[in-house]
Amino acid sequence: MGGRIRALRKQRGWGVQQLADAGRVSRRMLTDIELGQANPSLATVDRVARALDTDFAALALPEDDAAGPEVEGTLVWEAPDGSHALLLGATQDPRAELWRWTLAPTGRYDAEPDRRGAQEIHHVLSGRLTLALETGPQVLGPGQSAVIASDQQYAYLNEGAEPAVFVRVVTGA
Structure with missing residues (x-):
């Protein structure tokens, strides 16, 4: 990058x-x-x-498919505890991004607000994800989803004992 x-x-x-x-x-x-x-x-x-x-x-994102289909995504963020975020794909019009996140136990990512009107959809695959929002925390378990406004201060937290793995879709950012 x-x-x-x-x-x-x-x-x-x-x-x-x-x-x-x-x-x-x-x-x-x-x-x-x-x-x-x-x-x-x-x-x-x-x-x-x-x-x-x-x-x-x-x-x-890579400019071409030279890496082959075995590559899951582009590593964009990682923390010393093993937490990481992979960008899986994106569209231009409308603008959207598809991500796969893993937060290690006690892992946290503090996000900065996106543009006004931006949203994120989260779907938890395993573990428990806490979305720390201005309106209060929202806890999601496996198979649960939530839509949040991302034009606010927010954070992702894993307060559990196992990794939290979730899919994130960003629109309008």
Whole structure:
């Protein structure tokens, strides 16, 4: 992803500081992202993508199927505890993203608000997922689903003893 960001930045004739300013990210963070030495938040990558007139999925997904069908998705986020998020696919119009998340026991991901009107659909495959929302927590078990507005502060938590595995669909972000 860092290589794509650098290539798009150079195509525009922008320096690192110019893209950092446009994407509301520090120059240091942008440099680390381009070098593959950072684990930026999904919102940070999204801001950089918008500054480059593209979207998150265009930066994160492989450009072709050269990896073959055995690849489940593109690893976009991971934490030291083994929690991770895979981007499985995306559409442009309407804009939607399909994700598979795994949160280790006691794992947490703090999200930043998306654009006004954006939504997420969550479907739990195994474990228990707590959605920490401004209106209060919502707990989902295996086979349960929920739709939330993602234009608010929210977080994903696993307060259980086994990994929480869930599918996430993002629309309008």
